[in-house]
Amino acid sequence: MSKTVEFFFDLGSPASYLAYTQLPGICRESGATLVYRPMLLGAVFQATGNASPAMIPAKGRYMLRDLARHAERYGVPMRFNPHFPLNTLGLMRLLVAVQLHQPERFEAALQALYQAIWVDGLNLGEPARVAEVLGQAGFDAEALLAQCAELAVKEALKASSEEAVARGVFGAPSTFVEGELYFGQDRLDFVREALRR
Template identity: 85%
Template sequence: MSKTVEFFFDLGSPASYLAHTQLPDLCRDAGAELVYRPMLLGAVFQATGNASPAMILAKGRYMLRDLARFAERYGVPMRFNPHFPINTLTLMRLLVAVQLHQPERFDDALQALFQAIWVEGIHMGDPTKVAEVLTAAGFDAQALQAQIAEPAVKDALKASTEEAVKRGVFGAPTCFVDGEMFFGQDRLDFVREALRD
């Protein structure tokens, strides 16, 4: 039986974006299933007492450079969003709504939203911009906006976030392979090794 990589992430995390650019190929090459687990990073920070590295001046400066290094290494486009930090509650609920109602289009939604935030630098806290991005990706933005208010969508995101915290997650991205936790997009080599074992 093939292994599974659970990918706990938040769209507002630049490291989640970088991990997302690598994990599909990594999992395909290893014959593993990639399971996307949307979570609300702000709630994880609150529950664990953690905070974004960008909130610490010296660490934030270093992080920007380090993210750029990895984007270059991976050969992927990346622009640090000028509207960071981003309140992702609505965006993460949107993803969960797609996951529940249009699972076959989840990858399309994920790609469109990550692209808008971390490549195009769009202000995704603006509902008009969000609707434009979704419409350009072929989604019914109005229908999705209605779905994010559904109790099932809210509960699913909350449950995934609470599960992440219970399992030891303190930041994004975090991957699990056979119960082993790997934090950070710079730990994908360990994920790859875990899939070989």
């Protein structure tokens, strides 16, 4: 029976972007199923008393260099977003709306948004820019943005974030294999090993 990899993430986390570039390949190698679990990192931070490493100047400077090293190692494009930190509430609701209403297009939405934020460096705090990115990816931006206001969408994101905290998540990305938590994009070797066992 194939294993499942649960990927708890927030679009505003650069480390989540890097993990996103690697996890599909890792799962393909082992025949595992990758399950995307959008969560609101701000809510997780609030519930756990954690904060972004960028809030500590020395750690923030190191993080920028370390992210660049990993992007180079993975062979993926990455530009640290000049509009960081991002308020991702609307964006994460948008992903949940796609998951609920167009699950077959979820990965296309995820790719478009990650590209816009962590490669193109766009300000997705601007609704017009979000609509533009969605339109270029073939989505009905107006309809999708309207779905973000649905109670079911809001509740699903809240529930996922609360579940993450209940399971020990304190930051992003957080990956689970058979109930075991692996935090950070620099721990993907442990995910790979867990899938081989």
